[in-house]
Amino acid sequence: MSAGKSSFINALIGDELLHVANEATTACLTRVEHRKGVQSFRGVCYLDSGAVLATQRDASAELLRDWNSDGRVKRIELKGSFNVAPRPASGLVVYDTPGPNNSQDERHGQLMREAVQQIPFKALCYVLNAGQLGTVDDRACLDLLLNGLADDPTHEIYFVLNKIDLLDPENGEHVGDHVERAHKYLSDAGFHNPIVIPTIADAALYARKALNRSSMTRLQRSKLNRTLDEFSDRKRSLIHVSTAPDAVKRRLFKELDSLEQRSGALASDEKLAEENELKQLIIYSGLRTVEMLIQRQRRLAE
Ligand SMILES: Nc1nc2c(ncn2[C@@H]2O[C@H](COP(=O)(O)OP(=O)(O)OP(=O)(O)O)[C@@H](O)[C@H]2O)c(=O)[nH]1
C-alpha cells in the first residue's frame, strides 16, 4: 500500500490520470488501455454484478478518486492514448490494483489476488517501497506469486524498488545496498534471479508532465528540480545497480550517452537543454528500464 503503484502507471501513461495519495487510495481494479490517436481517456465504472454504473468521456484523477471511494464500484476501465515518446504499440493494457495489505479493508487484498489469478497478463510489476523491505504481508503476497507464476516464463515479474530518493547516502543508505538486499530477500523467498529496478516514480511522472507542458503544482516542480539536482552525478550508477538483463542495460546506457553527447551543443538553448535533462531523468529513474522490459516481453509474446 502506498508504495507508488498508481504513480508508476501514471508515469507510463505520461499523465496524472490515476488518483494518487499518501493513504490507501486505489480501491478498484483499474484497466488502462493505450489506443493511439484517441485524445482524452474514456472511463467506464462497473458494479460487482458487472453492470455499468457510469461512463465519462474525459476521465480525470478527480473522477477516479470519486469512483475509487464509491463502495459500489468494483472495476474501472480507461481507454486513451499514452502521452509518451516513444509511444508504445497500440493495444498495450496495464492494470492497477489496490495495495493488498490494507488492514482497514480486506477487500483490497481480495481484489489484488483475484486480479493476479484471473487476468491473462504477460508481465507483472511488483512495486516495493525501498524504505520498507521485508514486511510480513509482503511475504504473504510474494508466496501467492510464487505458487502461481514464478516458474512460468510467459509471466515475467519485475520488482520495482520505488522511492529510492528517500534513501540518504550520507547516512549510509546506498541504493546499491538496497537493491542487493531486495535481491537477496526475493531470492531467499524463492524467486530465481529476480529483476530488481530502483525507481523514482513520482519524479519520472513530473518529468513527463514537464515535457508535455502539463501544469504542475509548486511541490511537484520542486520535487522534480530536487531530483535533477540530487541525481546528476549518479545517473549511471542507478542503471548499473539494477539487476535488469545486460542487453537492456546496454540500451539504456546508449540512450543516456546519446542525450549527454547532445547536451553540450544545447547549452545555449535553455529550453532544449532542460528537455534533454528531463529525458535523461526518465532513463535513470528506472521508468525507461521497465518500458524496455515490457516492450521486449510484448515482442516475445507475439
Ligand atoms: N518520495 C517518493 N514518493 C513517491 C514516489 N512515488 C510515489 N510517491 C508518493 O507516494 C504516495 C503514494 O503513491 P500512490 O501511487 O498512490 O501509491 P499506491 O501504491 O498506488 O497506493 P495504494 O493504491 O493506496 O495502494 C503519493 O504521495 C506519491 O506521490 C517516489 O518515487 N518517491
Ligand SMILES: [Mg+2]
Ligand atoms: Mg494506487
